[in-house]
Amino acid sequence: MPRQNTRPWAYGLPAALMLLAPFNILASLGMDIYLPVIPAMPGILGTTPAVVQMTLTLYMIMLGVGQIVFGPLSDRLGRRPVLIGGAVLFALASFALAATTSAPLFVSLRVLQAVGASAALVAVFATVRDVYAEKPESAVVYSLMNAMLAFVPALGPIAGALIATTFGWPAIFVALGAPAIAMLTVALPAWHETRPQRHERERPAFGPVLRSPAFWTYTAGFGTAMGTFFVFFSTAPRVLIDGAGFSELGFSLAFASVAVVMIGTARLAGRVVGRWGIAGTALRGLTLLILGAGLLLPGQFLATPSFWSFVAPMWVMAVGIVFITSVTANGALQEFGAIAGTAVALHFCVQSLITGLVGTGFVIALGGDTAWPLIGYSAGMAALTLTALLRLGRRRSRPQPV
Secondary structure (H helix, E strand, O other), X not given: OOOOOOOOOXXXXXXXXXXXXXXXXXXHHHHHOOHHHHHHHHHHHOXXXXXXXXXXXXXXXXXXXXXXXXXXXXXXXXXXXXXHHHHHHHHHHHHHHHOOOOHHHHHHHHHHHHHHHHHHHHHHHHHHHHHHOOOXXXXXXXXXXXXXXXXXXXXXXXXXXXXXXXXXXXXXXXXXXXXXXXXXXXXXXXXXXXXXXXXXXXOOOHHHHHOOHHHHHHHHHHHHHHHXXXXXXXXXXXXXXXXXXXXXXXXXXXXXXXHHHHHHHHOOHHHHHHHHHXXXXXXXXXHHHHHHHHXXXXXXXXXXXXXXXXXXXXXXXXXXXXXXXXXXXXXXXXXXXXXHHHHHHHHHHHXXXXXXXXXXXXXXXXXXXXXXXXXXXXXXXXXXXXXXXXXXXXXXXXXXXX
16 A cells, blocks of 8 residues: 655745646657757658658657556656656656657657656646645645746747747757656656655546536537637748747747737636636637638748748737637536546547647648648638537536526
8 A cells, every 4th residue: 555655745835836837848848849950850860841840640649648658657656756757767868869860760759758747747747636635725726826827838839939949949959858867866856756645556546527418519619719729830841940940049939929829818718717707718728719710811822931931820810719718628627526636537538639649640741841831720710629628518508407
C-alpha cells in the first residue's frame, strides 16, 4: 500500500510557482519554439513536408494521450518519480534532436520528447491538485499558470527565430534540454512527494464519461478550437515564409499577433461567460471560427499570401478559440464531479486525438502551403460541433419523465 507523505508543502505561492511553472512552460515551448525552422526541416532532414508535419502531430497527440498513462502511474508511484523521469526523458530527447539529421530518428525522438513532456505535465498538475485542492490559492495558481502558458505562443516562435538565426537550428533543441536539466537540479532536493494515501486501489471509470453526449459535444468543441490553432501553426510557416517571403523573425512576429489577440480576449472571458453562459459562449465561438474561415476565402482566391489575407482573418478565429476553450472543460466535465480525474484525462486525450489526427489529415489532404486546410478544418469542424451543440440544447430543453 502506498505510504502517505507526512511532510507538508511548505512553499509560499511565489516559490511554488517558480518550482512548478517551468516544467509546464517547457512542455508547451517544445511545440512553439520549433515553428520558425519548419520550412527548412525537409531539406535538413532529407525528407518531405508531410514527414516534418508528423513531428508536430505526434508531439500534440502524445501530450494528450500520455495523460491516460501517466495519471494512473503518478497515483501508483507518486508525483516525484513521474516528474523526474519525464524531465530526464524530455532533456535527453531534446539534446539528441539537436545532434541528428536522420528523418526517422528525428521523428522518433520527437515522440520521446513529447512522452517526457506529458509525464512532467501530469506530475505538475497532480501536485497542484494535491497541495491546493482545498485551498483558496487554487484559483490563483491555475490562473497564473494559464497566463504564463498564454505567452508561450507569442514569445516561443520569436525566441526560436532568434536562436536559429544566431546559432543554427540545433540550438533550438539545446535551448529546450538545458533548462530542463537546470530545473531538475532544483527539483531533486526541493520537490517532495505530495501524493495522498490510497486505502484501496481505484479503477478508472471510463464508461459513464464516454456515454455522455455533453462530454462528446464539448470535447469536440475543444478539439475544434485547439485544432484550428494547430492547423494554423502547421501551415503558417510555409504560407508566410515560403509563400509570402517573410523572414523567420517576421513570421514569428506575425504569429505572435494572433497569440496577443488571444491573450487580450482571455481577459474578457469571465464577463462573456457570465453574460452568455456555457452553451451561448461556445455557440458564438464556433460561429466566429466559421466567419474567420469565410474571411480567408477571398485571399485564397484573389490574392497572394500576405499578412492581411492570412493572419488578420485568424484574429477573428482567435477570439472564437478563446470563447470556446473558456467553457468547454466545464461543459464536458460538469456531470463528473466524483470521477473528475478520469474525466479530465479522457477530455484532454480525446481532444488531442481530434486535433492531431483530423487536423493533420486536413493539412496533408489540402496542402500545407495554402489556407485551405485552415478553411476546411475550422469551418467543417465548427459546423459539426454547432449541430451537436444545438441538438444537446434541444435534448436538455425537453421535459424529463417523472
